[in-house]
Amino acid sequence: MSVTRTAVPRRLLMCRPAHYEVSYSINPWMHPEKPVDTGLAMLQWERLRRLYESLGHTVEVIDPLPGQPDMVFAANGATVVDGKVLGARFRHVERTAEGPAYLAWFARQGYREILWPEYINEGEGDYLLVGRRILAGTGFRTDPRSHQEAQEFFGLPVTSLTLVDPHYYHLDTALAVLSDTEIMYCPAAFTPGSRAVLREMFPDAILASEEDAAVFGLNAFSDGLNVFLPEVAEGLIAELSARGFNPIGVDLTELLKAGGSVKCCTLELRS
Ligand code: ARG
Numbered sequence: 001m002s003v004t005r006t007a008v009p010r011r012l013l014m015c016r017p018a019h020y021e022v023s024y025s026i027n028p029w030m031h032p033e034k035p036v037d038t039g040l041a042m043l044q045w046e047r048l049r050r051l052y053e054s055l056g057h058t059v060e061v062i063d064p065l066p067g068q069p070d071m072v073f074a075a076n077g078a079t080v081v082d083g084k085v086l087g088a089r090f091r092h093v094e095r096t097a098e099g100p101a102y103l104a105w106f107a108r109q110g111y112r113e114i115l116w117p118e119y120i121n122e123g124e125g126d127y128l129l130v131g132r133r134i135l136a137g138t139g140f141r142t143d144p145r146s147h148q149e150a151q152e153f154f155g156l157p158v159t160s161l162t163l164v165d166p167h168y169y170h171l172d173t174a175l176a177v178l179s180d181t182e183i184m185y186c187p188a189a190f191t192p193g194s195r196a197v198l199r200e201m202f203p204d205a206i207l208a209s210e211e212d213a214a215v216f217g218l219n220a221f222s223d224g225l226n227v228f229l230p231e232v233a234e235g236l237i238a239e240l241s242a243r244g245f246n247p248i249g250v251d252l253t254e255l256l257k258a259g260g261s262v263k264c265c266t267l268e269l270r271s
Contacts, residue, residue, distance in 0.1 A: 007225035009056045011269040017041045017072035026092045029259030041254035073264040075124040077102035083271045084113040088123040091141045119146035125170035131180035137171025139163035161194040172263045176220040186213035212236045216261035
């Protein structure tokens with residue numbers, strides 16, 4: 001059976017890594033003693049942005065705040081569905097200033113339904129929309145009580161998934177949405193119960209090897225046809241091609257030093 005896949009143009013929010021550096025460590029990938037090349041990070045980021053635009057996507061850009069070196073990871077800035085904006089409230093004090101900065105951007109853009117959340121949540125780092133359902137991560141960053149808050153706010157079913165490996169501290173490091181019905185994920189990143197839930201909901205999902213997960217192969221963005229992911233995730237790239245997707249390898253090695261890649265840099269603006 002062959003599937004015809006089509007790319008749906010998206011509106012994306014990104015944040016230039018102008019103040020990017022690794023000056024603290026809030027996940028196991030971050031080593032402040034190792035040098036980071038901010039110029040190279042800018043170049044790699046700029047290439048990703050142009051790649052999105054060349055394939056028909058619209059990229060909006062928010063200005064990064066000085067002193068917020070992680071503010072390149074726009075996915076963490078909010079969750080936007082049906083024009084409703086659930087603000088992000090960060091777990092670590094190093095990033096707390098980002099939450100209000102993103103919400104101010106949404107307010108300036110004219111978004112009306114904006115919620116400053118009661119509970120900690122790190123935006124699309126832990127909230128991923130699959131069709132009309134939300135998969136929600138917890139275990140390291142997002143408070144599980146936020147999942148109920150998100151369900152009430154969006155009026156969409158939210159499924160809680162618990163992460164167990166600190167290397168995969170956000171859901172979007174362990175699971176990627178490919179289409180309205182398809183995902184890929186790394187089972188080892190989840191509790192046995194969450195693994196069983198994923199098997200139940202997505203019996204045909206692509207399962208990532210730990211090797212591909214470790215190069216952030218699951219930190220991918222899909223427009224329904226093109227799947228943007230780290231170019232070194234060879235197993236996933238082969239499997240995506242076999243299933244009729246068009247995988248596009250991206251080099252974001254400088255950003256990996258902060259524990260982020262393609263999806264982390266990309267927040268989807270759903271109207
Ligand atoms: N250094 C950042 C942090 O630990 C990386 C965030 C990556 N973003 C993501 N959506 N997974 O918070």
